[in-house]
Amino acid sequence: MDRTQLLLMLSIALFSLGLVGVMIRRNALVMLMCMELMLNGVVLSLVTFAERTATLSGAVLVFLVFVVAAAEIAIAIPIVLLLSRQRRTLDVGAWSELKG
Amino acid sequence: MNLETLLLYFFAAAALGGGVLMLIARHPMRVALALISSMLSLAGIYAILGVHVIAVFQVLIYVGAVMVFMVYVIMLLDVRDPSFLERYGRAVVPSIAIAAALALVLGATVSRGRMITAADVAQLQPGTVAASFDVQPFSAEFLERYWLHFELTSVLLLAAVVAAIAVVKAGRRHDG
Numbered sequence: 692m693d694r695t696q697l698l699l700m701l702s703i704a705l706f707s708l709g710l711v712g713v714m715i716r717r718n719a720l721v722m723l724m725c726m727e728l729m730l731n732g733v734v735l736s737l738v739t740f741a742e743r744t745a746t747l748s749g750a751v752l753v754f755l756v757f758v759v760a761a762a763e764i765a766i767a768i769p770i771v772l773l774l775s776r777q778r779r780t781l782d783v784g785a786w787s788e789l790k791g
Numbered sequence: 792m793n794l795e796t797l798l799l800y801f802f803a804a805a806a807l808g809g810g811v812l813m814l815i816a817r818h819p820m821r822v823a824l825a826l827i828s829s830m831l832s833l834a835g836i837y838a839i840l841g842v843h844v845i846a847v848f849q850v851l852i853y854v855g856a857v858m859v860f861m862v863y864v865i866m867l868l869d870v871r872d873p874s875f876l877e878r879y880g881r882a883v884v885p886s887i888a889i890a891a892a893l894a895l896v897l898g899a900t901v902s903r904g905r906m907i908t909a910a911d912v913a914q915l916q917p918g919t920v921a922a923s924f925d926v927q928p929f930s931a932e933f934l935e936r937y938w939l940h941f942e943l944t945s946v947l948l949l950a951a952v953v954a955a956i957a958v959v960k961a962g963r964r965h966d967g
Contacts, residue, residue, distance in 0.1 A: 694799065698836065699901045701803045705829070707894035708810035714886035715814070717874035720865060721822050727857070728810055728826060731833055742840045742924070744912045747932040750924055751940070753845050754933070757852045758944045762951035764857045768864050769955050773962035775868055781819075782874035 698739040705732030719771050719781045723764070730760055799839050805832035817878055819865045827858050842924045 705728055712725025734753055741749020771781070778785045809829025816822045830853050837846035933941060 693906060694796075695907065696901060696904075697799070697803065698840075700898060701806060701836075703894050703897045703901065704807055705810050706897075707890040708807075708814065710893065711887055711890040712814050714890070715879045715883045717877065717880050718819055718822075719874075720819050720861070720868070721813075721874075724819075724822055724826050724861065725813060727853075728813060728829065731830060731853075735833055735836070738837055738840065738842055738845055740907075742842055743907050744915060746915065747924070747929060748937075750842060750845055750929055751933050751937050754848055755940060755944060757848055758947065761852055761857055762947055764860060765951045765955050766958065768860060769958045769962075772864065772868070773958060776962065780872035780874070781868060782872050784873065784880070 695739055695743050699736055702732045702736035702739065705729070705735065708732075717782050717784060719774065719783050722783065723767055723771065727760070727764075730756075795839055799836065802832040802835040802839070805829070806836070817875065820862065823858060823862050823865055827854055830854050830858065844924060844926055844929045 709725045709727075709729030709732060712728065713722050716722055716725060734756055737749060737753055737756070741747075741753065774786065775781050806829045809825045809827075809832065812825035813822050813829070816825055830849060834846045834849040834854075837843075837849060
């Protein structure tokens with residue numbers, strides 16, 4: 692298998708594993724981490740294409756994505772902290788009344 | 792098969808193994824450690840690809856900042872709640888089926904795809920093709936062409952800090 696193809700397959704596999712994790716796990720923090728895994732899979736495909744086409748803009752974009760991911764975590768974790776302080780649990784089932 | 796390819800397969804397997812462990816592990820701390828090992832393997836892959844800047848940022852930002860923050864919160868909130876006793880929700884089989892179908896479709900598309908050739912790269916706009924991904928060309932490109940985006944990230948980070956403080960303040964008012 693070609694190197695690019697192998698890395699794209701790995702990126703697909705990581706994205707799918709993260710998707711499964713977000714859908715089946717019950718712990719809010721674990722769901723957040725599975726979302727990080729999905730983002731890592733996507734970034735892997737971005738880096739693969741940037742390397743393959745030798746575009747530096749791709750590397751710059753990856754850096755900007757990292758910054759946005761850090762900001763996202765900095766907002767998401769205080770929200771999880773607040774939720775867990777209200778119900779004394781990290782189980783997302785405790786907030787099932789949030790569904791429409 | 793040379794050493795580089797062997798290392799690539801090793802890191803790919805390690806990243807995949809970390810992802811699988813994240814689904815199986817019960818304690819959030821073990822999930823975090825599996826995710827960290829997966830991210831470090833990805834950093835190894837980036838280093839093999841020659842994109843050293845990204846490999847360094849992967850370790851610095853993801854493992855060094857994001858995951859340390861995550862581990863800190865996990866230690867802060869060590870609650871033995873229902874999500875610890877029962878790892879999975881109700882829709883396990885449909886969820887795995889959906890994700891497997893998605894992976895199959897994407898994987899079939901990738902395996903049928905055409906290789907990117909030098910002609911394809913040449914069709915891109917001239918001036919974007921880089922000789923290497925070393926620190927010096929990366930920094931020059933970043934701070935000469937994308938300086939506005941660099942400055943905008945500082946605005947974004949400031950907004951994130953303000954938002955985090957606002958969220959914590961809102962929760963305090965709610966409590967009491």
